[in-house]
Amino acid sequence: MALRRTYVRSMDGWWRRDPFFIHYMAREATAVFVVAYALILLAGVIRLSQGEAAFGEWLEGLANPWSIAFHVALCAIFAYHTWSWFRIMPKTMPPVVVGGRRLPGAAITALGLAAAAIASAAFVAFVAWLAS
Amino acid sequence: MPEPRTITVEVLRYQPAKGTNPYVDRWTIPYTEDMSVLQGLQYIKDTLDGSLTFRWSCRMAICGSCGMMIGGVPKLACRTFLRDLAPGPVRVEALAHFPIERDLVVDAEDFVGKLERIKPWIEPREPRTLEEGPYTQTPAQLARYESFSHCINCMLCYSACPQYGLNPDFLGPGLTALLHRYNSDSRDGASAERMQLVHSEEGVWSCTAVGYCSEVCPKQVDPANAVNVNKTASAIDWFARFLPGKR
Amino acid sequence: MKRSNQPVFWVLFGAGGMLSALLGAALVFVTGIAAPLHWLPTRTMGYEGVLAFCRNGAGKAFVFAVISLFLWHGAHRIYHSLHDLGLHTGMVAKAACYGLAAAATILAAATLLQLGF
Ligand code: SF4
Ligand code: FES
Numbered sequence: 133m134a135l136r137r138t139y140v141r142s143m144d145g146w147w148r149r150d151p152f153f154i155h156y157m158a159r160e161a162t163a164v165f166v167v168a169y170a171l172i173l174l175a176g177v178i179r180l181s182q183g184e185a186a187f188g189e190w191l192e193g194l195a196n197p198w199s200i201a202f203h204v205a206l207c208a209i210f211a212y213h214t215w216s217w218f219r220i221m222p223k224t225m226p227p228v229v230v231g232g233r234r235l236p237g238a239a240i241t242a243l244g245l246a247a248a249a250i251a252s253a254a255f256v257a258f259v260a261w262l263a264s
Numbered sequence: 265m266p267e268p269r270t271i272t273v274e275v276l277r278y279q280p281a282k283g284t285n286p287y288v289d290r291w292t293i294p295y296t297e298d299m300s301v302l303q304g305l306q307y308i309k310d311t312l313d314g315s316l317t318f319r320w321s322c323r324m325a326i327c328g329s330c331g332m333m334i335g336g337v338p339k340l341a342c343r344t345f346l347r348d349l350a351p352g353p354v355r356v357e358a359l360a361h362f363p364i365e366r367d368l369v370v371d372a373e374d375f376v377g378k379l380e381r382i383k384p385w386i387e388p389r390e391p392r393t394l395e396e397g398p399y400t401q402t403p404a405q406l407a408r409y410e411s412f413s414h415c416i417n418c419m420l421c422y423s424a425c426p427q428y429g430l431n432p433d434f435l436g437p438g439l440t441a442l443l444h445r446y447n448s449d450s451r452d453g454a455s456a457e458r459m460q461l462v463h464s465e466e467g468v469w470s471c472t473a474v475g476y477c478s479e480v481c482p483k484q485v486d487p488a489n490a491v492n493v494n495k496t497a498s499a500i501d502w503f504a505r506f507l508p509g510k511r
Numbered sequence: 512m513k514r515s516n517q518p519v520f521w522v523l524f525g526a527g528g529m530l531s532a533l534l535g536a537a538l539v540f541v542t543g544i545a546a547p548l549h550w551l552p553t554r555t556m557g558y559e560g561v562l563a564f565c566r567n568g569a570g571k572a573f574v575f576a577v578i579s580l581f582l583w584h585g586a587h588r589i590y591h592s593l594h595d596l597g598l599h600t601g602m603v604a605k606a607a608c609y610g611l612a613a614a615a616t617i618l619a620a621a622t623l624l625q626l627g628f
Contacts, residue, residue, distance in 0.1 A: 163587075
């Protein structure tokens, strides 16, 4: 027992050890952008409450080329969030049994992605309808 | 005669008696098509360096004692083949996130202590006497927990879980799966007790759904699913406390 | 054993994660790309159009849900990511992350209510 001296390895930089962890960290990092987008919308609502001129300034800000570029990047990041969200879904939700057999994970992911595509299309169609 | 093939095996060594930090030893060994990493290590121990220390028993992926990091991924050494790692070198290290006892042997005390805490046995829902006969179960009732009962306690999932590495208080993937196995058993009556552990700060809430545990599990137990299903159950219970007529 | 209070935050995280997974990219496209590039008629994303949307009960609820749940989702992930990165600041990180989401939720609710119906 006297010679028992265990060695504890450091966790520093653990996310660089495996590509799986790099994907995980990328998934978690999308959160920063989700927050950023929510804050942009919150600013819009506040500017809206301050009247037409204030809201016009907010809209002008959105039309800035940097803002457009940022939103294009945001769009891609949200799409990655969607993909990663439904990819982990089979592990996070209770098993779905259809006809006595457990629904395979890939099917759950596919259904989730299909739901996202339909919801997004419906939303864009709704906005287009509002505009018409 | 074909040339005997060789492969280099690199092992992270730790010999506490030498009083040094871990260091790497390299050996180039001959191997055949059917040789596992475990057999490679046994070759080294038998012919090159008798001090090399590692655990094994069944050599057929059922005892769960030969887990180690092979090429940085937690694997069972007895079912990982050298031919699949050619041309090498093959990097072998003790299971991540556990303290190293010596070479490839880790200190499993934490795991074993937690294993006791989850009460890994059936506490009869309604005790029966011998005369009343055995506890029966339908195939559907068996199906509810069967996959979770395949766990061999190999701890690979713990080495795949950064949350366990960052916070060793976390009950962790494999034992939550085993806990879930007993809680889902129609014959068991200790679910409420085990749920106290699930609800606690050491319970399921350290999990951030990394999901790697289920990828490395050699028995397709899907411990990530067990942990996350219990998050849902624990959350429902958390809110149900405020319903009238509850507690 | 101390009971964890994470369920509350986890439920909000999950709701926000699901909402943003279903609609996030489409929302960004509409508000951040299509509208400023005038792919939509100006009045839709103009002052009048947005005000009318935010005065409608359902529109108000939708805008509130998006802002608040996206923030709870992000705050929860960021809180855990700080721990992942080895910044075990405990209560400070918790207060900052969840505090931001709570403050933004209150601000969004108050502003949206102030816009009237
Ligand atoms: S859940 Fe799988 S990886 Fe984890 S201890 Fe059990 S058998 Fe091993
Ligand atoms: S030696 Fe038993 S699992 Fe590998």
